[in-house]
Amino acid sequence: MRTGTGKLFRLLLGITALNPLSHGKGPVPKEIIDAIQARYSAQEKAASSRLAENPKDVSAYSARGDARLFLGDFAGSRSDYEKMIEFNPKLEISHWRLGIAYFYLKEYPKAARQFEIYHGYDQVDRENGIWRFMSQYKASGPKVAAKGLLKYEKDDRPPYPWLYEMYAGRLEPGRVFKTIDEQGFPERYKIRVLFHANLYVGIYLELTGADPGKALPFLRKAVSNEYGRSTGTYMWQVARIHHELLLKSVESGKRADPKR
Template sequence: MRRGMQLFRQGDVAGSLAEFDRAIELDSRQKAYLWQRGLSLYYLNRFEEGAEQFRLDVAANPNDTEESIWCFLCEAQLYGVDEARKRFLEVGRDPRPIMRDTYLMFRDAGDPEKLVSTFSRGRENEYFYSSLYAGLFYESQNDMDSSKHHILAACKSPYGLRSDDYMASLARVHCQCRNWSLS
């Protein structure tokens, strides 16, 4: 699992998936907890398998807001936004205000600009997450210009630049997969 995460952080998404699959071969019980595998599947455009991975994750942890959102992102690519929203995974209440608002934005077709505005003066991680998820929301709507704007903002934020958070790496991988320059 650590090797898969390291490869993903380095931008080797296919290599990361191979390592996550190897971890499952070694211990099949791990599959329901490998949300990182679902992210790799998303960036390899293997949306059906990604959605399945995130559904397994939510079944094992019914309070996991982010896995519900990522399942939506995969299913929006497969079925379109309206159908993905009908299939949206309900989860428990996330204790993090940024993730509660993000979850509601995806579930209820909210306003990503409002999300970013709400958290623009908060903690560094909140601005990062609001920008990242605003960009991902726009991508699900096929508004790639707005998606690029927000995800680049997440990458260039102080948290995005300095944090060792897996999601900060994900934002950079996202840009790499879309051929968006960070400079």
């Protein structure tokens, strides 16, 4: 069942990648949303069965935590990720996924701490530094977030050095995309780089701008990105969820204020 669902999921992603018109109004068509729901509901159920047999199965908590986050059950995901650390405390320093669960539960100080301790595990990954900035910005405002920016000395994969400069206030969002264009990346690699760029430029505009709706086109591009959509990676799932949450928020605001 789990393997079959995964094959269906990848097949649907491939069909949609070949036929962008099938997207309709949203960046993810209904058949893919249904496949995601089916796949991760099955993964959650399978992991729960494993945990019924062995309540200390850390890998089962990991699988169920991922499934629950992808299904939008942030509290359930947090619980499973915390169980992983309870049974294997050595996992805490590297558990950035727990930080993401905290962030979407609006437990921003906990999220900031989780991304901070991850920095002790990986001092190259500026994506982690961006999440720390986002968490501190939400918890304490822009000044504290700017002051608390993690320091990096080693190189990182594109486009994160440029994105980090943007979050530090030293680079405009438009310049991030111009810099990517100037690199002469092979087309397939550029698509991958643009997935990350659109995701974090979108989040940056939502975080720092007066009009969160301006972030939606960038997040939509991230969710529609061929690399992200065809791989269905953890961060593509995050992009999909973030876009969905922001879209609901913007539409709710428009209904509350018809003049907008």
